[in-house]
Amino acid sequence: MPGFPARRQTFVPAGYAERGCLLVRYRLPGLPHCYVMCHEPLAAPDVAGRADLMAFFLGQASRLALETVGDDQAFVLMHNGAAIRKRANWHLHLFVVQRRWEKAWVYAILALKNLGVALGGAFAAGRS
Numbered sequence: 001m002p003g004f005p006a007r008r009q010t011f012v013p014a015g016y017a018e019r020g021c022l023l024v025r026y027r028l029p030g031l032p033h034c035y036v037m038c039h040e041p042l043a044a045p046d047v048a049g050r051a052d053l054m055a056f057f058l059g060q061a062s063r064l065a066l067e068t069v070g071d072d073q074a075f076v077l078m079h080n081g082a083a084i085r086k087r088a089n090w091h092l093h094l095f096v097v098q099r100r101w102e103k104a105w106v107y108a109i110l111a112l113k114n115l116g117v118a119l120g121g122a123f124a125a126g127r128s
Contacts (some may be wrong), residue, residue: 019056030105033068033096037061039089050090054079057092065096074098076106 008026016022024036037057039045045053058077066072078093095106 013060015056015060019053021053021056023060028109031095031097031102031109033064035064035094035096036091037094038091041089044090053090054092057094061092061094064094068096069098071098076103078110 008024011023011025012021013023019039020041021037021039024038026034026036028034037060039053044050061075061077062072065075074096076095076097078095080091080093095102097103097106
């Protein structure tokens with residue numbers, strides 16, 4: 001996210017490489033446990049492949065939440081389809097949260113980020 005010191009770390013934990021996936025960990029203000037679980041091939045997976053990836057990523061979300069805060073259900077998982085993204089690869093955002101205010105903070109940060117991107121795109125389109 002532009003403007004925030006994200007301190008990104010990229011990992012390839014067990015089970016990721018054989019699926020063409022990687023895990024990116026980053027931090028946002030007030031949210032120390034943020035991840036992006038990425039499927040890196042440029043072509044989006046077919047329907048069966050998406051179902052397999054969703055099951056794998058859901059299991060990974062539970063594992064990461066358990067490892068970081070001790071509760072395998074303490075997370076918000078977000079998927080953005082290729083139709084609303086720049087790239088066709090498949091990925092999910094994982095935010096490990098334990099309290100309602102943290103969940104609200106996730107949505108507030110994402111709303112501000114996406115509003116900025118949308119306004120920037122509209123401004124750029126208006127200049128051309």
